[in-house]
Amino acid sequence: MAAPIAVAIDAPDIETAARWASAVAPHVSTVKVGLELYLRYGPEVVATLRGGTKVSVFLDLKLHDIPATVAGAARNIARLKPSILTVHAAGGRDMIAAAVEAAPDTAIAAVTVLTSLDDAALEGVGMRGPSLDAARRLAVLAVEAGAKALVCSPQEAASLRAEVGPGITLITPGVRPAGADKGDQARVATPEQALAAGADLLVIGRPITRAADPGAAAASIAAALRRAESASA
Numbered sequence: 001m002a003a004p005i006a007v008a009i010d011a012p013d014i015e016t017a018a019r020w021a022s023a024v025a026p027h028v029s030t031v032k033v034g035l036e037l038y039l040r041y042g043p044e045v046v047a048t049l050r051g052g053t054k055v056s057v058f059l060d061l062k063l064h065d066i067p068a069t070v071a072g073a074a075r076n077i078a079r080l081k082p083s084i085l086t087v088h089a090a091g092g093r094d095m096i097a098a099a100v101e102a103a104p105d106t107a108i109a110a111v112t113v114l115t116s117l118d119d120a121a122l123e124g125v126g127m128r129g130p131s132l133d134a135a136r137r138l139a140v141l142a143v144e145a146g147a148k149a150l151v152c153s154p155q156e157a158a159s160l161r162a163e164v165g166p167g168i169t170l171i172t173p174g175v176r177p178a179g180a181d182k183g184d185q186a187r188v189a190t191p192e193q194a195l196a197a198g199a200d201l202l203v204i205g206r207p208i209t210r211a212a213d214p215g216a217a218a219a220s221i222a223a224a225l226r227r228a229e230s231a232s233a
């Protein structure tokens with residue numbers, strides 16, 4: 001079975017994106033298209049990555065605007081039938097509810113606190129921390145507004161699970177295999193730790209896509225997750 005990993009296909013062009021997607025597709029459940037590719041290619045990139053593979057396409061556009069604008073955007077995006085669409089939880093209750101209503105067949109995932117922010121950075125943008133408390137507040141608000149999925153750091157997944165219960169999909173970026181470069185991520189954990197914390201879908205980009213062999217890197221993390229799962233069963 002494909003591992004519960006969404007590979008972040010943050011590629012500079014559609015040819016590279018297609019190459020990465022076909023290399024990882026046998027090993028993972030999902031590929032994630034973000035702003036870098038979508039702003040250049042639009043719907044074409046979704047069709048290209050979906051073509052010929054069984055992976056789900058997750059559109060990470062992190063919508064954040066007034067409710068009417070987000071509703072219009074989500075309605076247009078719903079036509080592409082992504083499995084997941086991200087919005088910023090900080091856009092507020094009415095904005096999240098508008099996205100949920102406009103895209104009923106897509107899981108609206110509310111991004112709580114970006115994994116690139118540490119507590120000092122959070123304070124810098126005027127958000128009351130620490131990050132775990134902020135993530136918890138935003139998670140509760142998003143679920144009350146109808147979001148069926150949340151994006152959070154794997155460091156916060158267990159707490160958020162306790163807060164929102166089993167029915168909500170927890171998606172965790174900020175995943176780094178032991179010894180991998182953190183890059184611009186601040187609140188990270190290993191794939192095994194993310195799984196043990198209750199994450200349903202692990203977002204992993206550069207540790208896979210920037211490896212010499214992205215297919216082998218995806219296969220190796222998928223195998224590590226299977227081992228961790230059977231050890232805990």
Ligand SMILES: O=C(O)c1cc(=O)[nH]c(=O)n1[C@@H]1O[C@H](COP(=O)(O)O)[C@@H](O)[C@H]1O
Nearest residue numbers: 008034060113114115151173203204205206
């Ligand atoms: O919504 C996201 O996917 C997201 C939220 C967040 O808090 N942090 C975060 O890194 N992401 C995305 O997850 C991916 C992480 O990529 P890597 O850091 O290369 O593994 C990127 O595509 C980010 O846009």
